[in-house]
Amino acid sequence: MTSGRPDPAPTYAQQQLRAGTTAAGLRHLLQYIQSEPAVGQALALIDTSELGGPLDEAGLQLLLHEAEAEHDRCAALAERDARRQEAGHLHGAACTCGHSDTLHTRHMTEDDRLPCNHPDCLCHDLAFVLR
């Protein structure tokens, strides 16, 4: 929102229109779910508390993009933590390249590597010296 003023409260007529539109969309969706249970199963996987707007195609694409990015980020962080714990180090421990594990990428490469993000560092995969 760019204007500092809060939106005026919607009138009942506007609320009625909105509720009617939502209900129409939900009825349509429920018909699909009843004839196509796989649609319902797919929808059940979506956490609606993450939704910030309509569930249209653009909204779904955005959600998908965010979910994939979050998945990648967490996969990289989980891998980082697993490697660090395996080597018996604490959070923030240094990689063999000398930089902290937190300086390494949060996006796993195609071939499951975690390169260092530090400029000029040639470290191509996070590794710890075993304790």
Ligand SMILES: [Zn+2]
């Ligand atoms: Zn490194």
Ligand SMILES: [Zn+2]
């Ligand atoms: Zn490094």
